[in-house]
Amino acid sequence: MEEMIERIKLKFNAKDINRQKATLVFFSVEKKDLEACVLYMKEFEGYSNLTMISATDWIETGTFGLTYHLHNYKNRTDVGIKTYIDRKNPSMVSINTLWAGARVFERELKEMFGIDFPGCPRVDDPFALEGWDNLPPMRKDFDTVKYSEETYFPRPGRSTKDNVTQMEEKLYAVEAEVKKGIAKTVRKNK
């Protein structure tokens, strides 16, 4: 693994090298080098399995961090290749020709973070949120509380701190009447 890290440093000027575990290393490369780096890791270093593609929103620095997790079946190690892309106009080169499974990850990232992957088939199809017209929800500036308050009207009884009896009498009077009736009948039959 040490030799591989040295080669990556020389070839792609890898930075922020973090040996998290004996079998796991994270490093970051420039955005323009990422596709070449991933291809090199796949073809020459044996990292032939794409585990997943993750995105992290670094709103303070105005970037998205993308992490490509690769796995090597032979020496049983993992790498996380990171790159940072601009948050204002996020776009990244697609790697769907290297791994067929990458299409699903890229499609999800497009929906959840708004990161575009030009050339990836069906990348614009909705993934989990059909008919979504708001800010991509996994971004840090998407306010979930505000969204739910605007979208879903408050249910009656939620805002008050009434106890159960009062709730029954005020809000669900008919149901309470039925419940009392049943209890009365049960008592009578005893």
Next chain:
Amino acid sequence: MKAIWNETKEYDLTSGKYVKIWQGPQHPGVTGNMSLELLLEGDEIKWLKTHVGYLHRGFEKLMERRKFINCFPIVCRICVPEPDTNEYLFAAATEELAGIEIPERAKWIRALNLEMARLGATIMGLGGQSGSFGLGTIGQWAVAHRDFLLDSFEELTGGRIYHMYIIPGGVRYDLPEGFEGRLEKTLVKIEKLISDIDKVLFNNAVFKSRAKGLGIIPKDWIEPFGITGSTARGSGVNYDVRKDHPYLIYDQLDFEPNVGTDGDVYARTEVRREEALLSIRLIRQILARMPKVGPVRTRIPDIMHWKIPAGETYVKAESGRGEYGYYMVTDGTEYPRRVHVKGASYTHAMALLEKLAEGVTNADIFGLMVSLQTCPPEIER
């Protein structure tokens, strides 16, 4: 370089030759809410599109707004039949980033808990697999026997489906007195169940004729699609996280993962049957070899004001359906910056099923879908 995934061909839907139908989101099988959009010519599927989102509750987003300990009631809900893998991985990621070492006995109890959950999920999966081919009785048997395991879970953890038993620093409680004996009785019952399943499922002419040759996954598809778990082992790829990346105490156990050859639905079901037996053997090994006394928890800081240093990690474990992974990024605050869950069946249900469905008949699509062990909540999280 040519990708394996075929492009979706254009079909003239007005020609009267094709019919488009939707299977789901309510399924008669055990997979949960997922919808399949099918284009049929006669009984043959021309293309399939998977639609998820019916169970989307934004777990990953919720976790970013909660303290580490508050995330435990969320993570277990990512996978209903096997929640313990999520609990373990979330705990393992926080422990790794916070630099906490857990006691030896806690490791063994965690492994016991994970294997019990695997066993429950595997036998329910076997029942679901036979149910998808119209053999519903086996499904009833399997769910009934899973209930015996849920009794053991209730005794051990207090919860039947969601346990929240594995926490940072170890596990909540020690094993109750006499637990091993009662668990052994359940294991004997499940062994009997599997021998019954052999008679009525694996010797069943209908199941054999329908499952053999259905949904064949060639060995060279494993890497492009990122297939793991019993789906990969059914195609002859011997990859098991417990063996290849031993976590907890799996390096101290003697076992060999089962590998199939044909890569079809029948081979995958056989591998799952063997995995249920393997889990039983592992539970017995764990109970025999675990240290009999010792602490089960280590002291952790005040959990409501627990700041974990900035860092990132990826942890993984073998669930009943394949490799499960958690990528966690922390930024030194009381909240996780990002938690990304890699569900075992993520690419199985989306990319692979869409590829495999071409040319399959409408009646067999459920059997194929269940054999890939799809689990919608872990796809959409």
